[in-house]
Amino acid sequence: MNERDEQEFAEYFAAKRDFVRRTAFLLCGDWHRADDLAQVAFVTLHRRWHRIRDRAATDAYLRKTLVRASIDESRRPWRRERQVERLPEPETRDDPVDDRVATRTDLINGLRQVPPKQRAVLVLRYFAGLDVAAVANALGCSEGNVKSQTSRGLATLRNALGAEVETHG
Structure with a gap:
């Protein structure tokens, strides 16, 4: 590269x-993994930088690379869930979910329970603001697939949060 x-x-x-x-x-729910994913995306972009003719498309290429890296990483054998002999005790809350304000931590924990592709769709639609x-x-999929993944992802997130999730768009 010059x-x-x-x-x-x-x-x-x-x-x-x-x-x-x-x-x-937002895609992975862990800052250390997020740093790794961002690094993978930028390294990939750096390798192809001299080939990019339309600099306006760079953001889209970087997003696509980041999402693919996240999905690929989630498929690695060491990222799979592990069985434990004893489940942790659930938190007990005195107030009903409807009376609580959802916190950032609740949202991140809820997103962790959404499968990777659905999570990617939710993050791109509602965080990155893409149509x-x-x-x-x-x-790299159809618009119908995005709509169905959005619907399923929101249903999973609603279930994880135990409350109605309002969406706009």
């Missing part, structure tokens, strides 16, 4: 790293 490309990439990286890291955290067509393009 010096000009290196400089352009460094500027792009500086402008996007925090957003990509936060998006990765159905853009999510379909990022994930």
Whole structure:
């Protein structure tokens, strides 16, 4: 890569790293894994930087790379759930869920229970603010698939949170 490309990439990286890291955290629910996912996405982008002709499409390419890295990582054998002999005791709450305000922690814990592809769709739709067509393009699937994954993901998230999840869009 020539010096000009290196400089352009460094500027792009500086402008996007925090957003990509936060998006990765929403995809995986762990800051250490989010850092790893963001690094994988940026390394992949860096390798292809000199081939990118349309710089306006760079964000879409980076998002797609990040989501694919997240889904691939979730399939690794060491990421699978493990059986334990004794389940932890559930939290007891005096107030009903309807009377509580959902916290960020509740949302992150709820997202952890949503399967990776559904989680990716929810993060891209509601955090990144993409429309159905853009999510379909990022994930390489049909718009109908995005809609069904959104519906299933929201149902899983509602169940995990134990409350009605309001969505707009």
